[in-house]
Amino acid sequence: MMASLRHSITNALRSSRQACSKSAQWQQSLDQQFGALRISSRSLSTFANESNPNVDGQFIAAPALSIDHFKLHPHARAVPISPSYFTRTPRFYDNYLSLERLMEEYEDLPVIPATAVERVAWKTLDDIRQELGEQVKASEFARCLTLIKRLNSIHPDLKPQEIKDVLDSFKRNVQPYTNVAKPIPIDQYGRACGVGRRKASSARAFVVEGTGEVLVNGKTLADYFGRVHDRESAVWALRATNRIDKYNVWIKVEGGGTTGQAEAITLAIAKALLAHEPALKPALRRAGCVTRDPRKVERKKHGHLKARKMPTWVKR
Known part of the structure; x- marks a missing residue:
């Protein structure tokens, strides 16, 4: 009876001693792993200490820091910085x-x-x-x-x-x-130059205070434009603002036909007139003299008689 009791106590002590030894080894292994992953909060200086007698009053860079002896945990992995890393965009x-x-x-x-x-x-x-x-x-x-x-x-x-x-x-x-359009300057002679375009025509109008004389390429309106509609259209900016007898206009126009030239002159005179009297812009806008007309002749298409006209369809 005593022998079996002594044997049981001996086995229990031997098992507890082995368990303590394994626990100590496991704790030591964990300490080594956590020590390898631990990041020191101290700042590392790349300069030698000022009290070093070999420095001679100068700072010398410390040797490169080697991290080869650090062992990362086998389960450690890189984590994305952005929370949107795994999204589509x-x-x-x-x-x-x-x-x-x-x-x-x-x-x-x-x-x-x-x-x-x-x-x-x-x-x-x-x-x-x-x-x-x-x-x-x-x-x-x-x-x-x-x-x-x-x-x-x-x-x-x-x-x-x-x-x-x-x-x-x-x-x-x-x-x-x-973006703001550059203001049209008035030169030393009191002239303001405006540029207008319509279809293939372009016009430059020099407007100066005067008595209402208008010259187009050195000719009067009646000599240059045969149609009354073109004459009225050319000076519509002055007529709509009741300034027909207060400014002299000299115009240089080229390209296109008479209708395109007349409407190009309208825009050129309106721009030059705004240089003299900016307050007239609402009146000129209501008269349709400020905005350029972007319409142009539509090109002819193959299979059409004209730009849009189709040949007559015949059943047989």
């Missing part, structure tokens, strides 16, 4: 998430009415696809553009610089809404 979604973050942070700022917001030409869907190199969906770009316009409607005096920087990245390089 990661670069676009990074921009979209940044817009959403700004919207959540600054949505309480006051906004201005839509009519008072500065007009901006934003990048199109094709521009975004070409810039990012990703096939962005039209619906996703529409949601992104909605956030952009909402952030742009924030009051300019309260808009943070962070929002301005993000919005600038979505603006086109050339803003057509900020």
Whole structure:
């Protein structure tokens, strides 16, 4: 009885000793692995200590740091920096998430009415696809553009610089809404030169204060234009503003026919007249003298008698 009890106690002590030995080995292995993965918070200096007697008052770069003796954990893996890495369009979604973050942070700022917001030409869907190199969906770009316009409607005096920087990245390089036509100067003789075009005709009109004399290529209106309609059309800008007897006009016109030349002269005189009196622009616009007429003769097509006329269809 005593012998079996002594044998049982001996086996129990031997098993506990082996278990403690294995536990110590396992703990030591874990400590080594965690020590290899531990990142020191101390900053490493690449310069020698100033108190080093071999330095002679100069800083010498320390030897290169070797990391070959570090052993990474076998289960360690690289983790993507961007949360959008596994999406279909990661670069676009990074921009979209940044817009959403700004919207959540600054949505309480006051906004201005839509009519008072500065007009901006934003990048199109094709521009975004070409810039990012990703096939962005039209619906996703529409949601992104909605956030952009909402952030742009924030009051300019309260808009943070962070929002301005993000919005600038979505603006086109050339803003057509900020382009302003150069004003027509008046030379030392009091002349303003305007240029007008219509179809194949081009005209240059020199307008100066006078008594209402008009010369076209050195001839009067009656001598140059045989049709009354062309004469009235040429000086329509002056007649519509009741300035027919207050300015002298000298015109140089070339190309096209009489109708095209007369309408080109109308636009040229209107531009030169605005240099003298800018307040006449609403009246000239109502008269149709400010905007160029882009219409041209349509070309003839093969199989047609003219540009659009088709030959008569015969059943047999």
